[in-house]
Amino acid sequence: MKIIKVDVQNPQQAIDGWGTSLCWWANAAGGWTMTGDSGKEVREELMELFFAEKGLDLNIVRYNIGGGDNPDEKQHMFHFRGMPCFRPVPDSAFDPEADWRQLWVLTRAHEMRKGDLITEAFVNSPPWWMTKSLCSAGNEKGSEENLDRSRYGDFIAYCADVMAYLEHDLGVEIDYFDPMNEPASDYWEKGERQEGNKVNPGDSQSLLLRVAYGKLKQRKMDIDITGADETNPRLALNGFRMLCEDVKETMLTKINYHHYQMDNEALMELKRITYPNGYEKPRYKLWMDEVCYGDGDDDFALAENLIFAIDRDLNTAHANAWVIWQAMDTMSENILNRSHWGLVEGMYQDKNKNELAGVLDIGAMGFDRGEYVITTQYYVMGHYSKYIKQGYRILENDGQEFYCVSAVSPDQNTVVVVLYNDQNRDQTVVLDLAGFISKKAMRLVSDNEKKWSVNNLTDHFTHIELGAKSITTLRFYR
Numbered sequence: 001m002k003i004i005k006v007d008v009q010n011p012q013q014a015i016d017g018w019g020t021s022l023c024w025w026a027n028a029a030g031g032w033t034m035t036g037d038s039g040k041e042v043r044e045e046l047m048e049l050f051f052a053e054k055g056l057d058l059n060i061v062r063y064n065i066g067g068g069d070n071p072d073e074k075q076h077m078f079h080f081r082g083m084p085c086f087r088p089v090p091d092s093a094f095d096p097e098a099d100w101r102q103l104w105v106l107t108r109a110h111e112m113r114k115g116d117l118i119t120e121a122f123v124n125s126p127p128w129w130m131t132k133s134l135c136s137a138g139n140e141k142g143s144e145e146n147l148d149r150s151r152y153g154d155f156i157a158y159c160a161d162v163m164a165y166l167e168h169d170l171g172v173e174i175d176y177f178d179p180m181n182e183p184a185s186d187y188w189e190k191g192e193r194q195e196g197n198k199v200n201p202g203d204s205q206s207l208l209l210r211v212a213y214g215k216l217k218q219r220k221m222d223i224d225i226t227g228a229d230e231t232n233p234r235l236a237l238n239g240f241r242m243l244c245e246d247v248k249e250t251m252l253t254k255i256n257y258h259h260y261q262m263d264n265e266a267l268m269e270l271k272r273i274t275y276p277n278g279y280e281k282p283r284y285k286l287w288m289d290e291v292c293y294g295d296g297d298d299d300f301a302l303a304e305n306l307i308f309a310i311d312r313d314l315n316t317a318h319a320n321a322w323v324i325w326q327a328m329d330t331m332s333e334n335i336l337n338r339s340h341w342g343l344v345e346g347m348y349q350d351k352n353k354n355e356l357a358g359v360l361d362i363g364a365m366g367f368d369r370g371e372y373v374i375t376t377q378y379y380v381m382g383h384y385s386k387y388i389k390q391g392y393r394i395l396e397n398d399g400q401e402f403y404c405v406s407a408v409s410p411d412q413n414t415v416v417v418v419l420y421n422d423q424n425r426d427q428t429v430v431l432d433l434a435g436f437i438s439k440k441a442m443r444l445v446s447d448n449e450k451k452w453s454v455n456n457l458t459d460h461f462t463h464i465e466l467g468a469k470s471i472t473t474l475r476f477y478r
Contacts, residue, residue, distance in 0.1 A: 004399035005432040006406045008415060011393035012279045013286075013318045015407065016118060018385035019060025020050065020327035021290060022102050023124070024194075028080040028348045029328060030101030032370045042370045043104070049344060049374070050327050051112045056343075056378070056385045060118045060323055061109050062289060063174075065162050066099060067125035067136030067195050074191075076137065078355060080330065080348055081194045083124070086162055090129045096165060103170065110172045116390055118321075120176040120289070121163055122229065124195035125188075126155040136195045138188030145198045146188070152208055155179070156215045163223065176226045176254060179212050180205065184239055185231050199228075206244040213251040226254035229289065232261035233317070237269050254285035257317075258325075259309050267317035275318065279393075282320075288313040289323040293377065294334065294341030299448050300469050302340060303376040307420045307471060310384055311403040314394050324381065331367060336360050343381055346372035379451045383444060383473040387416045402429065402466070415476045421466035431462040431474070438462075438476035445472050 032042040049055040066083025069075070075082075084098040110117050125136035131146045133139045139146040147155060159179060166172045180199045182188075188196030199205050205228055213225050227243075230236040236257035243252070255270065274286040291309055296302035313319040329342025332349050336359065349355050350369045351362040388394075388407045395406040395415070402419040409415075415436055421427050441457040447470035457474075466472055 002399075002401070002427070002429045003432055004397055004402065004404060004429050006399075006415070006417060006434060007396045008408055008434045008436045010396065011408055012396060013275070013282070013320055013394050014279075015388055015390060015392045015394065016285070016287070016321040017059040017116075017390040018056070018381075019058045019062065019118070019289075019321065019323040021062040021064065021122075021323065021325055022105055023064035023066070023083050024080045025326050025328040025342070025346070026102040026105035027083055027099075028101070028330075029346060030104040034370045036370075042372070043108075046328065046344065046346075046372070047105070047108050047112060049378075051109050053386075056382050057389070058327075058385060059113055059116050059390055060120070060321055061106060062120045062122055062323060063106050063166070064102065065121055065123045065159055067123070067131075067197075068128050069136060070128045070134050073135060076191050077193055077195075078330070078348075083195060085127045086165070087127060087158065094161060094165070096169065106166070106172055107170055118175050119172055120178065120226065121159070121166070121174050121223075122178040122181055123159060123197075124181045125197040126151070127158060130155055130158075131197070133190045135190040136197075137190055137192040138196045139198060140190050142186040142189040142198065145200060145204065147197060147199070149204070149207060152211045153215070156208075156212050159212075160215055160219055160221065163221065164219070167221075174223050177212060177216065177223045178226045178229055178256060179208055180227065181229045182231045182258065183228055184235050201228075201239040202242040203244070205239060205242070206247045209243070209247050209251060213247075224253040225251050226256050226285075226287075227252060229256040229258060231258050233257050233259065233263045233266035233270060234261065237266045240273065252284065254287060256287050256289045259288050259291040259313060262312070264312065264316055267312060271316070271318045279318070285321075286317060286319045287321040287323065288317065288319045289321065290325045292325040292329070292341050294329070294339040296340065298340040298375050300376060303380040304420065304422060306377055306380050307403050311405060314405050318394065322384070328372065331373070332356060332360055332362060332365065335365060340375055340377075342375065343378040344372050344374055346370070376448070379446045380471055382452060383418050383446065383471050387444070387473050387475055388418070392416070399429070413478045417474045417476075418471065419464070419466060419474075420471045421468060424468050426468055427466045429464050429466060431464060433462060433476065436476065436478070438478065440477050442475045443472060444475075445470055447471070
């Protein structure tokens, strides 16, 4: 029997919430007006799965300002990865309907969250017609930048136009803006399958962030600058260190990193940068705002990667938010690659207009466009996002062997503890909540068979049986 101590008396970082990027899935699902099994539009069903309290209860979205695709190029992005541009060709008028599918998801999430939605705008590539290669996938060589510095002002002005439209015309407040995504990586090349843009660490990234800061101030847009959304914690750490001091000291308010590589040392250093004066007075916000897992069968062997990442991000890096990359991914590609990316898998292609002709027989799959399945990762995500809510603060604990994540509500009346038993046998733990006396408690359990199985505890609140290969969330109330 293991005793796990949870330090309720000394709350750590505050949680901004849980969320998802909207590209690429919203560029598909935002147009799914067909009727689902519930009798509602399929896109409404998906919004409830992701943003409603009975679903994942997400409260963060990352809206992608698309670069569009060069009409003179051979189509090289699947339609859902080719994010529309509001000015599709040079000197064209601003087209407010260009990105209507992603915008539908954004505005619907805004309506559903009723005031607590945090929205970040980010960019994978400038408009294709601004780039050196005339392609939003990258330069001829991935090691070379695709936007000339002389066009930084034009690029940011375009982004400001988009954000002004979102705020003034659609009523969606933009909280953060990042003009680059995984900019230090070398895999953004012309003709590839998704948008990307190299921006070298140091002077180039500093200048782009400086131009963004200045342009937003000039236009009196109250939007905070964040960056630089690097591919992994080490690149994020190195990129931050190379930024010019004026950018770090006066312009940057939040550090974003992606978690596509485990590096506890880099995570701990990001924590030290974020909280030099303790958790009450952070220097920056810190978000883990992109990761996905998909190589493997749809079971706990795959889903536990999400558990491991959340544990590191909240307990080691002390991140304020955790954002999945694809709330939904394309079922056809998953079938093709024998993988399970995304919390939900949806059929993006129409079997009568097969985008994968010659590669995969969509008709043989037995799914119609707009059908979807919910994965094990979805249910695992809910153990955290449904119960560790915006404003809760993470608590230190010594339950590392159970990947324990614990938190307390702002009013100190609710404590949440999430535990994962990765063994093939049942285990028992006793929770020491440091004087927190619970009058009632709830337990939520998921494993390869059960999904969000709920029961109320009537006694022995802190004497917890953990099933083999299962995740358990406990909510204690005073």
